[in-house]
Amino acid sequence: MAAIQLDGVTKHFGAVTALQTLDLTVERGEIFGFLGPNGAGKSTAIDVMLDYVRPDAGTASVLGLDSATQTVEIRRRTGILPDGYAVFPAMTGYDHLEFAIEAVGADDDPDALLDRVGLTATEGAREAESYSKGMAQRLTLAVALVGEPDLLVLDEPTTGLDPGGARRMREIIEAEADRGATVFFSSHILAQVEAVCDRVGILRDGQLVTVDTIDGLREAAGSDGQLRLRLDGTAESLRSTLPETVRSVEGVVGAELDGDALVVTCEDAAKARAVAACLDAGATVSDVETSRRSLEDLFVSVTEDGR
């Protein structure tokens, strides 16, 4: 039984299509990253899972329960960090946690929860409305962790967090997954997803463009890397012939001059041959920088192609 199952979910808001026959399966126990640019429909998909929003077509189920009819049970077993939420007015951090613990029917220790998300007891005793965005985010994460949920659904969890908070968030996600929970979180920041996720789904214009493991995505991004050869002290006449020379090397896709550097795009395996070709031609190579095409490039190309 899947942790999350969306079948043909379509949702329009007026003339805007937020989700277009979206199919998505998240397996139990995995950390699933839900990536997409702003406005791709990530929050709407989450809202459908938790019945904040009713789809026009299609069905959603969470932990094997129907989102539309077994909502309360889903919410009991799921910890949620929603998008566009506010904390309860006039309630302290402790009030929030005690209320959540009672609602879920759990026996968590509020102090331990606060400590886990990096809030002090003094902060917990303050009214949550006076919190900064990052502190509210920490408190809401603590509320989501109440009762050891089977599933954590986190919508843009690092919004407003400082780097320390973002790292703590990642550690909590990993710890929860180790405990056996499924973690589903959305982000438009690839680096966060890349760091913790087992699988990634990329959403664009309400449709899933790709679902794969991080390694799979890397492979899809291609093994093409880039070489940047600095040609200080190489004669101008020789320089201008180098791109053509290098392009003829097996495995090289492209080569171009960029100031006093030669930029070569090639398979990883062809990098050494490209450098050798330059040296053979008599060029002086003073420095070599190498890079791989990043997932970021892939993300941008997948989400922006055809726009």
Next chain:
Amino acid sequence: MSWRLLARKDVGDAIRQYHLHAAVALTVLLFAGTAYVTARTFRGEPAAPGAVAGALATLGTFLVPLLAVGFSQGVVVGMRERGDLKLLLGLPFSRRDVVLGSVAGRTAVVWASVLAGVLIGTLVGLARGAGLAVDLLLIVTGMLAVLGAVFVAIAVGISSSVSTETRAGALAIGAFFLFVFQLWTQIPRFLLWLVNGFAAPTTVPTWVHVLINCNPVLAAWNLLATVLPGGAAFVAEMPATPPFYRALPFAIAVLAAWIVGPIALGYRRFDRTDL
């Protein structure tokens, strides 16, 4: 039964935000003042037993719906606009829990105000030498409590149906004037004038009376007039055999309908909406 926890949170909110204090203080102040004034006649003699109860009933008919509407119209839509509804519904609650919990919580706040007001009003009346009419006071308290529940239900129903606090406020104030200031009465009269070919008829048909008496405030007074022993001085005398639309069963049905109807309609709309 999670709505009970939400009702408790709602009362807690009213306490934390000093809404309960304000509602109780306002009611106590106005009820005590009214009791003080009505406990003696113009000549300074102690007023008849029941005079204080009657004055509290008259004042309460305005004040209690006002309190109920004022403190309830923003409850659900406010959570929705601020966003704490999303946090709340992340916990194991249904939308029905939210509506029922809000009705129960706000009703408790209004009831606390009514109780405190009647209690202090009675004490003030006693201190000024007015006779104590326990039965009248109990009946008036009950009537005001029912009226409070009706207007909480109407206001929470409105609050659950709309997407902005501005709209909820406008509709709730509209409902208050419609029923408390008897604008409602003009609707059947206007309809009658319409169906009569834009002229005033010589006799008023029964359906007009029925519609007029569907106003929950009128129903509450019909209830009072029927229940009060021997027809207390402050309510219009009820005929020995009142027409059915002024009799007890009709009044109870109207009041019950104005509690259940708005909650049901509000929940229906709230349940279908995207948050």
